[in-house]
Amino acid sequence: MSIEVLNLTKLYGPQKAVDAISFSAKKGEILGFLGPNGAGKSTTMKIATGYLGATSGSVEIEGIDIERNPLEAKKKIGYLPEHNPLYLDMYIHEFLAFTGKINQMKSSEMKNGVKRVVEMCGLTLEQNKKIGQLSKGYRQRVGLAQALLHDPPVLILDEPTTGLDPNQILEIRRLIKEVSKDKTVIFSSHIMQEVEALCDRVVLINKGRLIADKPIAEFSKGSTGEAMLRVEFKVPIDTAPLAAIEEVLEVSEIQPGIYKLKVKESEAARSAVFKLAGESNLPLVGLQEEESSFDEIFHLLTKEN
Structure with missing residues (x-):
């Protein structure tokens, strides 16, 4: 694995900002690191980049422990923090050369690297400007360029599209x-x-604890076992028989003849609806499961008990 986080904990006095979380990521993978404000995301990222020390646990970058061998591990990382730190009085080339020296790049390597990331990040037309003259979107591109300059195998990006307009967001994506x-x-x-x-x-944390770690397709299905069914009949019906089905938790009418069912055990609930329609001679014309939105799943997994 390119990144291995194991039982990572960070204490601030009695408060646990990060509480024994573990996850990993491999080459070619984009890992979404999610959580509400104050969940511990930025703290975890700062520990992973060597900016903060952990109270316990470990982070390995390409097999190198960030605490035991920080200089070697940091060479493998490109980091764009949430608040992009730039020297506004520097020209783009000047700033990138400066960050190249910090990363101990050789002169020829740095020259080629600067040219590469300027083109890659769409900075060619702006490259002779001072950073202070750039828009927010172009400043974010400069931040990405410095993170990519030394061609690291690992990129850690903390809220890279904050404050950007829709066009800029699409470009950064x-x-x-x-x-x-x-x-x-x-x-x-x-x-x-x-x-x-x-x-x-997706890795989701809340109050410093790991809540979910799963592929994006599985995350979109939620983790509670509950599902939403859309049921359509030719004519409006009495909803009491639907509500009486064991797997149905809630029934709401969308419009006459069309109902939304919150259910547990989706397959069993669908079978029960079909059975009810057949036995009661109800004119069923449609039955489908609706996927919850990411916003709904995020809220469900992180809401207060």
Whole structure:
């Protein structure tokens, strides 16, 4: 695995910001790292990049422990923090050369690297400007360029599209998708549609604890076992028999003849609806399961008990 997080814990006095979480990510994978504000996402990312120390547990980058061998591990990481730290008085080329020196790149390697990331991040037309003259979207591109400059195998991106307009968001998404082909990407975002569009897997934390870790397709189905069925009849019916089905938790009318059923054990509930329609001679014309939206699943998994 390119990234291995094992029993990671971070304490601030009696408060557990991160509570014994474990997950991993492999090359070519975009891992969506989700959670509400204060869940511990940024703390985890800062520990993974060596910016913060852990109270206990470990993080390995390409097999290198970030705490025991921080310099070697950091060479493998490209990091874009939530608040993109840039020197506004520097020109783009000047800033990228500066970050190349910090990463101990050789002069020839750095020159080629700067040219590569300027083109890759769409900065060619802006490359002779000072960073302070750039829009928010272009500043984010500069942040991505510095993270990519030394061609690291691991990218850690904390809210990379914050404050961008829809066109800029699409451009940054495209770039992340492109560079992920031969890298491991941990991607934090509050925008559920963005996670659904970009990520292969989702890790969800809440109050410092791991809540879910599953492929994006499985996450979209939720984890409670509950489902929503849309049932349509030719004519309006008495909903009492539907509500009486053992697997049905709730019945609501969308419009005359069309009903939404909140159920447990979707397959059994569908069989029971078909059986009811046949035995009661109800004119059933449609029955389908509806997937919950990412927003609904996120809320369900992170809501207060």
